[in-house]
Structures are given as C-alpha cells and as structure tokens.
Amino acid sequence: MTSLFFRLTSLLFLLHFVAIGQVDHLAKANKLPAHPRLLLLKGEEEAIKQTISADKTWGNLNQAILNECDALLDKPSLERIKIGRRLLDKSREGLRRVFYLAYAWRFTHQEKYLKRAEQELLALSAFDDWNPTHFLDVAEMTMAVSIGYDWLYNDLSEQSRSIIKDAILKKGIEPSLDSKYNSWLKATHNWNQVCNAGMAYGALAIYEDQPELAKSIINRAIESVVLPMGDYSPNGAYPEGYSYWGYGTSFNVMLISAVDKAFGTDFGLTNEPGFLKTAGYLENMTGPSGNAFNYSDSGLSGELQPAMFWFAQKSKDPSLLWVERSRLQTNDPKKHVKNRLLPAIMLWSNGVSMNAIAEPKSSMWVGEGRNPVALMRTSWSDPAAIYVGLKAGSPSVNHAHMDIGSFVMEADGVRWAMDFGMQEYESLESKGVDLWNSKQDSQRWQIFRYNNFVHNTLTINNGLQRVAGKAAITHYSNTPMFMNATTDLTDVYKESLANVNRGVAILDKSYVIIRDELETPSTETTVRWTMLTPATVTLTGNKAELTKDGKKLILQVDEPARVELKTWTTNPPHEYDAPNPGTTLVGFEITLPANTKTALTVRLVPEKSVNQAAKKVPPLAQWPSK
Known part of the structure; x- marks a missing residue:
C-alpha cells in the first residue's frame, strides 16, 4: 500500500510539473470518440x-x-x-x-x-x-x-x-x-x-x-x-x-x-x-x-x-x-x-x-535548410535515365558523415558513383567505438565509411572536412540541356583552401560534369578527387573505363591536363570497420602551388554518349542559373 501511495504521489507531482505553463491545445477540440479511435x-x-x-x-x-x-x-x-x-x-x-x-x-x-x-x-x-x-x-x-x-x-x-x-x-x-x-x-x-x-x-x-x-x-x-x-x-x-x-x-x-x-x-x-x-x-x-x-x-x-x-x-x-x-x-x-x-x-x-498516378512534371528538385541537396534526372519513366544527387550541408547535422560536396550518379540502370551509407551501429558500439561523439577530433571520423576519404568529394592535404563547416546550394537551373547545381564548399575546407566551389551538371541529357573551382592559400596544397564505384575500373592516363552489369561508363579528366588517374583500396583500416567487397575508389591527386586559382573538371559519360561529350565546359559563373 505504501509503495502504491508513493507511486501515485510521484505521478501527480510529475503531472503537475509537466502541466505548468502548458498550452491547452485540446480545449476547443472535438470530443474524443469511443474506441476504436486511433487512425481508423x-x-x-x-x-x-x-x-x-x-x-x-x-x-x-x-x-x-x-x-x-x-x-x-x-x-x-x-x-x-x-x-x-x-x-x-x-x-x-x-x-x-x-x-x-x-x-x-x-x-x-x-x-x-x-x-x-x-x-x-x-x-x-x-x-x-x-x-x-x-x-x-x-x-x-x-x-x-x-x-x-x-x-x-x-x-x-x-x-x-x-x-x-x-x-x-x-x-x-x-x-x-x-x-x-x-x-x-x-x-x-x-x-x-x-x-x-x-x-x-x-x-x-x-x-x-x-x-x-x-x-x-x-x-x-x-x-x-x-x-x-x-x-x-x-x-x-x-x-x-x-x-x-x-x-x-x-x-x-x-x-x-x-x-x-x-x-x-x-x-x-x-x-x-x-x-x-x-x-x-x-x-x-x-x-x-x-x-x-x-x-x-x-x-x-x-x-x-x-x-x-x-x-x-x-x-x-x-x-x-x-x-x-x-x-x-x-x-x-x-x-x-x-x-x-x-x-x-x-x-x-x-x-x-x-x-490515377501520373509521373512528376519536374525533373529537378532542390532543397535548402540544414543539409541542402540538389536532385536531377533526365526522365522519370526511362529506367536507363541519368540521375544525379548532390549533397551540401554540414558534418555537424545529426547522423551526418563528412560527405559535403559528395554526389551519386546513375545511368543505364547502374549506380556508377555510390555512397557506402551507414554501418550498423551495434557492430561499432560493441567494439567500444565512440560513435556518437561528433567533435572534430573524435573517433567517429576515423570510421572508414564516415569520413571524406571515401566519399565522392575532395580531400585537402589528407585532412578531414570541418565539422563546423557549412555549405549551401548557391545556384541551380532546370535548363533541360544544362541542368545543374553548385555549392560553395569554402567553409568546409576553411584554412585548407582559400575558396572552393563545386558544380554538378547533366549536359545535353547525355552525360555528367563535375567541376571544382578552387583557390589555394599561401601554402602549397595537395588536393585529392575521389569517386567510389562498384564497377570494375580500367585506367588509361586521364581516362578510366568503368564496367558493370554489361554496361560501360567513361570517367575522363579534362582539367588539369596530363593528370594520371589512380585507384585506392576500400579495405577498411580498423578491425571495427565493416568490409566493403566489390568496391573501388578512383580519382587523382594534384599538388598546387600557393596562391593559385585552378579548376578540376571531370566527365562521366555513358558508353552510348561518348561521341556527344565534346563540348568545352564553361566556368561555373557562366552556368545557367534560375
């Protein structure tokens, strides 16, 4: 009896505490129906x-x-x-x-x-x-x-x-x-x-x-x-x-x-x-x-x-x-x-x-807010359509990775540029990994799938993106033959780069362009460009042939000239990391002098569009904008 009295007294106290200053939204609501009343x-x-x-x-x-x-x-x-x-x-x-x-x-x-x-x-x-x-x-x-x-x-x-x-x-x-x-x-x-x-x-x-x-x-x-x-x-x-x-x-x-x-x-x-x-x-x-x-x-x-x-x-x-x-x-x-x-x-x-369900009218969707995204495609009904998603935002957002500026890309039914996504939490927690601490120097950013080294973005001087950094979608356009979006990544690489902007575009409804325009600080800077893929990669200088499911994609670096593409393993460095079979990182590294402005331009061309991908890519400032 004493226990019951104590529990009831405690409940009344807590209820009183919760109700203090509470707006009574239900005061003018309809009378509650009898059971069943939930949803149906x-x-x-x-x-x-x-x-x-x-x-x-x-x-x-x-x-x-x-x-x-x-x-x-x-x-x-x-x-x-x-x-x-x-x-x-x-x-x-x-x-x-x-x-x-x-x-x-x-x-x-x-x-x-x-x-x-x-x-x-x-x-x-x-x-x-x-x-x-x-x-x-x-x-x-x-x-x-x-x-x-x-x-x-x-x-x-x-x-x-x-x-x-x-x-x-x-x-x-x-x-x-x-x-x-x-x-x-x-x-x-x-x-x-x-x-x-x-x-x-x-x-x-x-x-x-x-x-x-x-x-x-x-x-x-x-x-x-x-x-x-x-x-x-x-x-x-x-x-x-x-x-x-x-x-x-x-x-x-x-x-x-x-x-x-x-x-x-x-x-x-x-x-x-x-x-x-x-x-x-x-x-x-x-x-x-x-x-x-x-x-x-x-x-x-x-x-x-x-x-x-x-x-x-x-x-x-x-x-x-x-x-x-x-x-x-x-x-x-x-x-x-x-x-x-x-x-x-x-x-x-x-x-x-x-x-009664018709396909959507717009082939592009751009969302702002804490983790902005731009999502574009060449068709809703063609299974071979090109699809690109670009992510801006911040690593500080709940459940975020260091994936600012990253993108995914599909064509011919194949996800050519991919993201690992999450690792199952218990597999990390059970091994004592400090998963939920997102401070700049925390163990979270040593998890292989979570940092920028394995995302489709830039790595500067072999360093991490700034957790406190934020990137917005700065311009975009649904122009059918030059659908594009750009993001300003400068705050994410603050102190590593003086300025950096990334643009992603679908040109002529046929192929994809990834263009980065960056300015180095007063020190020499090493920039690594990477793309994660499930495809088999064959390298030939500034080109890579990606093959998967009987389909082909050509990755070609236009700028800088004479760059040599390379691949990196996706074998995880820690025993707590999940395995990543059947995946490869492809990209390049360049070392830039101090106080230099340059551009990195990469084409992703489905095999059927190889002969159409010859246009010179203009600077981001000349890209169509809404």
Missing part, C-alpha cells in the same frame, strides 16, 4: 474495402498483410532480449505484429487474429520494462500496445484490458515524465518525432482512465514536435537523409494522423513550414534503379513509404506517388510485409487508383 474509427473499414475491391494492386497488398498474419499465428511471442543497449528490434517487431494482427481482425473478424494479437499484447505487457534508457524502444512499444488495445478494446477480456492498460501507463507514459529519460522532448531530430508519437498513442488509448494525464501528454507532444518539424523549412529537405526520413517523418505523420482523427484537427502541425513539401524530397531521393541517395546514416535500398500516401492526400497531388506506384506494381507484395507501418498505407490510400 468504427465503420471506416468499409471505405478501405471498396478501395481493395476496385484496384487489384490494393487487393494484392491487403492479401499479403493477411497472409503474413497467418504466418504469425504459430510463432512464439516476443521475449525481452536486448541487443547491446537496445530493445528496439523487439519493439519494432512488436509494432509490426500487433498492427498487422489488429488490422486483420478489424477487416475479417476471424477469431484467430484476435486471439493471436491478444497473446502478443499480453506478452509485451509482461516485460519488466520497455527499456527507458533507450527511449525509442519505449516509444515504439507503446505505439504497438496502444494500437492493439484501442483496436481490439471491445473484444478483449476485461482482465486483458486491465493488464495492457496498466503496461501502457507504467512502462510507456510514466517513464516519459522522468527527466532521466525524456531529453528527446528538446531534440530537433527523429527521436522527438518517434517518442512524442508513441506517447501520444498511449495517451489516446487510455484517455478515459487518465484524462488529465492524457491531455497533458498530447499537449506536450503538439508543443514539442514542432522542434524537429522546424528542420523541414524552407522547402522540405530532411536533414537526416533517406532512411531517417522513413523513420522520423513517418512517425511524425502517425502522430498528426492520430490526433487529427481523434479530435478533428491537426492543431496546425501539417502547416508547419516545409512539412508538406518534404514529400517532393523523398520522391526525388530515389534513382531510376530504385535505390536511394544514401548519404549520411542511410541504407541504399529504397522501400515502400506509407507516409507518402498521407502526403499525396493532403497535397492533392497523386504524382507524389510515382515511385511508390512502381514499388507496388513491380515488387511482389510479400516484399513489403517487413514494414511495420504497412497497414497504415491502407488507411491513407484515400481510394487512389494506380492509374
């Missing part, structure tokens, strides 16, 4: 059933979800087994299982799905805790259990409801009130988005039992989540890159969608500057190969993004779904069932037919 109200299944019956693609995806639920029926429930400091893989699998099974129950009312979902919910609720020291684990687990509790509420036994509700409160919401665990409330990255979403789901699920606490948690989420949403300004470029867009932005959408459905308003969150425009960023981040521009801590493989359907609905622009349409129609639906948020795509589809 009672009876709204019927509209989705019509979508499924009207379009074979949606019908196939729905069936894939149900088939996956059948495969889950005989699997043992999850156990609380951490990997390193994380329980996150269990939280994510818990969310996937519960979301899928609860969806299957609501759409079929087959008892097997209800029973299996209840089994999983009770198993998750029985964990000692949901690992609040790594709060993402708590957030995803709370969302999982809350969706199950809400969607199955009227069909669960009273005893099960009590156990699950108690877990949401004690293992989900209460730890979020503890300052030891909730530093994410002031974060401007994906932790804020994911954790606030999870806590809001918990609050909505048990609202009638803890109304004041629930209001406080939801108000807190609405106030806090605008911090990371500020990073979408001005036009949608997500600072943390492709994979973390799929994490932070998706959970941000889960949050907005839930409160909008529950209260009839999104409290202005959708209108935060740049947020709706971020769908254009995500769509353009995928090349014709289907792979992502995987800068920073990102994976290469692109995947179906349910949140894009929410954006298309809000923007009234089905062309935002061109890449998603391709994934749905080209890939076996079974490929998508590892996506834990997949059922949400059925909720956000808004009845859109695959035939």
Whole structure:
C-alpha cells in the first residue's frame, strides 16, 4: 500500500510539473470518440474495402498483410532480449505484429487474429520494462500496445484490458515524465518525432482512465514536435537523409494522423513550414534503379513509404506517388510485409487508383535548410535515365558523415558513383567505438565509411572536412540541356583552401560534369578527387573505363591536363570497420602551388554518349542559373 501511495504521489507531482505553463491545445477540440479511435474509427473499414475491391494492386497488398498474419499465428511471442543497449528490434517487431494482427481482425473478424494479437499484447505487457534508457524502444512499444488495445478494446477480456492498460501507463507514459529519460522532448531530430508519437498513442488509448494525464501528454507532444518539424523549412529537405526520413517523418505523420482523427484537427502541425513539401524530397531521393541517395546514416535500398500516401492526400497531388506506384506494381507484395507501418498505407490510400498516378512534371528538385541537396534526372519513366544527387550541408547535422560536396550518379540502370551509407551501429558500439561523439577530433571520423576519404568529394592535404563547416546550394537551373547545381564548399575546407566551389551538371541529357573551382592559400596544397564505384575500373592516363552489369561508363579528366588517374583500396583500416567487397575508389591527386586559382573538371559519360561529350565546359559563373 505504501509503495502504491508513493507511486501515485510521484505521478501527480510529475503531472503537475509537466502541466505548468502548458498550452491547452485540446480545449476547443472535438470530443474524443469511443474506441476504436486511433487512425481508423468504427465503420471506416468499409471505405478501405471498396478501395481493395476496385484496384487489384490494393487487393494484392491487403492479401499479403493477411497472409503474413497467418504466418504469425504459430510463432512464439516476443521475449525481452536486448541487443547491446537496445530493445528496439523487439519493439519494432512488436509494432509490426500487433498492427498487422489488429488490422486483420478489424477487416475479417476471424477469431484467430484476435486471439493471436491478444497473446502478443499480453506478452509485451509482461516485460519488466520497455527499456527507458533507450527511449525509442519505449516509444515504439507503446505505439504497438496502444494500437492493439484501442483496436481490439471491445473484444478483449476485461482482465486483458486491465493488464495492457496498466503496461501502457507504467512502462510507456510514466517513464516519459522522468527527466532521466525524456531529453528527446528538446531534440530537433527523429527521436522527438518517434517518442512524442508513441506517447501520444498511449495517451489516446487510455484517455478515459487518465484524462488529465492524457491531455497533458498530447499537449506536450503538439508543443514539442514542432522542434524537429522546424528542420523541414524552407522547402522540405530532411536533414537526416533517406532512411531517417522513413523513420522520423513517418512517425511524425502517425502522430498528426492520430490526433487529427481523434479530435478533428491537426492543431496546425501539417502547416508547419516545409512539412508538406518534404514529400517532393523523398520522391526525388530515389534513382531510376530504385535505390536511394544514401548519404549520411542511410541504407541504399529504397522501400515502400506509407507516409507518402498521407502526403499525396493532403497535397492533392497523386504524382507524389510515382515511385511508390512502381514499388507496388513491380515488387511482389510479400516484399513489403517487413514494414511495420504497412497497414497504415491502407488507411491513407484515400481510394487512389494506380492509374490515377501520373509521373512528376519536374525533373529537378532542390532543397535548402540544414543539409541542402540538389536532385536531377533526365526522365522519370526511362529506367536507363541519368540521375544525379548532390549533397551540401554540414558534418555537424545529426547522423551526418563528412560527405559535403559528395554526389551519386546513375545511368543505364547502374549506380556508377555510390555512397557506402551507414554501418550498423551495434557492430561499432560493441567494439567500444565512440560513435556518437561528433567533435572534430573524435573517433567517429576515423570510421572508414564516415569520413571524406571515401566519399565522392575532395580531400585537402589528407585532412578531414570541418565539422563546423557549412555549405549551401548557391545556384541551380532546370535548363533541360544544362541542368545543374553548385555549392560553395569554402567553409568546409576553411584554412585548407582559400575558396572552393563545386558544380554538378547533366549536359545535353547525355552525360555528367563535375567541376571544382578552387583557390589555394599561401601554402602549397595537395588536393585529392575521389569517386567510389562498384564497377570494375580500367585506367588509361586521364581516362578510366568503368564496367558493370554489361554496361560501360567513361570517367575522363579534362582539367588539369596530363593528370594520371589512380585507384585506392576500400579495405577498411580498423578491425571495427565493416568490409566493403566489390568496391573501388578512383580519382587523382594534384599538388598546387600557393596562391593559385585552378579548376578540376571531370566527365562521366555513358558508353552510348561518348561521341556527344565534346563540348568545352564553361566556368561555373557562366552556368545557367534560375
């Protein structure tokens, strides 16, 4: 009794502390509906059933979800087994299982799905805790259990409801009130988005039992989540890159969608500057190969993004779904069932037919903000199209690498200029690597995949890029025969170079130019130009022939004259580095006198365009600009 009294007293104190000075966003909101209230109200299944019956693609995806639920029926429930400091893989699998099974129950009312979902919910609720020291684990687990509790509420036994509700409160919401665990409330990255979403789901699920606490948690989420949403300004470029867009932005959408459905308003969150425009960023981040521009801590493989359907609905622009349409129609639906948020795509589809999705009108997208990017292509529908992505920004951004000025390039369905992307965190943390310290002299920048030595950019005097440095996209143009973007890299190489600008262009819709214009300081300077490739490289002076998958690309150095191309190994120098089989660094080094202005100009020419790539490349100042 004493323990219970102490816990209740502590909870009331924390609740009072959280509520001080808090804006009551819910004061004028609609009355909260009865269960089910998260994302999909009672009876709204019927509209989705019509979508499924009207379009074979949606019908196939729905069936894939149900088939996956059948495969889950005989699997043992999850156990609380951490990997390193994380329980996150269990939280994510818990969310996937519960979301899928609860969806299957609501759409079929087959008892097997209800029973299996209840089994999983009770198993998750029985964990000692949901690992609040790594709060993402708590957030995803709370969302999982809350969706199950809400969607199955009227069909669960009273005893099960009590156990699950108690877990949401004690293992989900209460730890979020503890300052030891909730530093994410002031974060401007994906932790804020994911954790606030999870806590809001918990609050909505048990609202009638803890109304004041629930209001406080939801108000807190609405106030806090605008911090990371500020990073979408001005036009949608997500600072943390492709994979973390799929994490932070998706959970941000889960949050907005839930409160909008529950209260009839999104409290202005959708209108935060740049947020709706971020769908254009995500769509353009995928090349014709289907792979992502995987800068920073990102994976290469692109995947179906349910949140894009929410954006298309809000923007009234089905062309935002061109890449998603391709994934749905080209890939076996079974490929998508590892996506834990997949059922949400059925909720956000808004009845859109695959035939109503037209290709985007613009072949170029430029985003400003903390990590600016320029993304350009020669076609949306030609699988052999040229695609180039240029990244500016800063190594100081969350999850960033020293990849400022780096680029990727595709042609003929081959990713010729590539990025390694991330190394799995546990593989580094388990070996004692100081991964999350991003100071200039930290161990993070000794990780092979993370520094500028192996990115498609410049290395000056064998040194690192400046963590504090920042680069903007300075000019760009969507001129069809001279599509281009430039970035000023001077601040990234401050003290190593007096001035440096990089331009990337697609000329005549046929080949790519990389041009660097630089000025050395009052000392002799060594400059290394590198490009990472999965191709086989054959060198002949200032040219290299790259071959892969039966295709060829010519890398030719126009300036400086008489340069000798060379290759470097990608064998990692440390035992903690991941292996990099089948990859090569190709490029050149030059030593420049003090106080010298010069240019480095490199052509990347697909074999079919070799005879067209003869134009002299003008200085960056003469490149077309918007």
